Amino acid sequence: MDAIARIEQIVGPSIEGMGYELVRVQLSGGQRPTLQIMAERQDGRAMTVEDCADISRAVSALLDVEDPLPGAYTLEVSSPGIDRPLTRLKDFERFKGFEARIETKLPLDGRKRFRGLLEGVAGEDVRLSLIEKPAAAAKPGAKPKAPTVTAAVAIPFHLVLKAKLELTDELLKAAAAEQAAAGSPGAGVEGGEMEVDETARPARRPSKRKGPGRFAKGRRGDEDTDSADGAPSGGRDAGD
Numbered sequence: 001m002d003a004i005a006r007i008e009q010i011v012g013p014s015i016e017g018m019g020y021e022l023v024r025v026q027l028s029g030g031q032r033p034t035l036q037i038m039a040e041r042q043d044g045r046a047m048t049v050e051d052c053a054d055i056s057r058a059v060s061a062l063l064d065v066e067d068p069l070p071g072a073y074t075l076e077v078s079s080p081g082i083d084r085p086l087t088r089l090k091d092f093e094r095f096k097g098f099e100a101r102i103e104t105k106l107p108l109d110g111r112k113r114f115r116g117l118l119e120g121v122a123g124e125d126v127r128l129s130l131i132e133k134p135a136a137a138a139k140p141g142a143k144p145k146a147p148t149v150t151a152a153v154a155i156p157f158h159l160v161l162k163a164k165l166e167l168t169d170e171l172l173k174a175a176a177a178e179q180a181a182a183g184s185p186g187a188g189v190e191g192g193e194m195e196v197d198e199t200a201r202p203a204r205r206p207s208k209r210k211g212p213g214r215f216a217k218g219r220r221g222d223e224d225t226d227s228a229d230g231a232p233s234g235g236r237d238a239g240d
Contacts, residue, residue: 003027006068007035011059015039018058020051023080024087027069035069036076038085046179047079082175083167089121089157096120098174099166102128104159115166117149125154126163 001009004025012022015037024038037059041047056077063075086092086100095118102114119127130150165171 003068006066007063010062010066010068011037014058014062015055016042018054019043020055024085029074032072032074033069034074034076036078038078038080040080044178044181052077052079082171083165086160086163086165089124089126092118092126092157092163093120095165098171099131099168100128100163101166102126102155102163103161104155105161106159108153108155108159112161114153114155116153119152121157122154124157126157126160127152127154129153 004027008025015022019042020039021042022039026036028034039055098118100118104112114128116128116130119129129152131147132150133147
């Protein structure tokens with residue numbers, strides 16, 4: 001079992017028991033890697049700083065006990081955001097009708113990158129109506145032609161390397177309507193990060209910033225730092 005699968009096994013049940021869904025676990029970076037835990041609320045409401053802090057505390061405790069990664073690392077807890085990654089088969093059905101980009105592990109019909117409108121799933125396949133960009137106008141100043149949607153293609157889910165929604169007007173309107181229906185006053189603050197060490201603590205106050213963002217809380221020596229400006233910090237060295 002690789003490290004990512006092991007971490008999913010460790011934190012997944014706890015996150016789900018708290019009322020969230022685990023969307024993605026990702027490890028990136030070099031000497032001090034970042035472990036990203038991406039989650040969303042089961043009730044459909046927007047993630048807040050408090051949600052991220054709750055998950056950070058629970059996940060930190062579990063990882064301290066199980067210790068699945070050697071050496072120091074940064075734990076980052078975040079929400080998917082609006083133009084979210086699509087990591088589960090049900091995501092492609094949930095966002096049927098919205099535009100997405102998909103990259104496959106192996107070429108399909110001579111290509112590995114696809115852009116189009118999601119048509120849901122059929123069995124274990126993701127269906128996508130391709131969007132083809134027209135060639136550039138031959139004459140200067142000529143009105144560009146609109147992209148055309150072609151027939152749907154079937155992409156086996158096990159071949160999907162990465163996929164994400166495109167940020168379009170339709171997606172923004174749907175996200176606003178979904179949050180209103182869920183009773184959330186707005187998009188709120190989404191995402192967060194916190195360094196995994198003995199002195200790390202969650203942010204003490206929520207940010208007033210709207211839209212996707214992150215918070216960080218860490219300690220360098222005796223100095224506390226926290227931010228909610230959307231830039232990852234969470235105890236990383238300057239320049240990282």
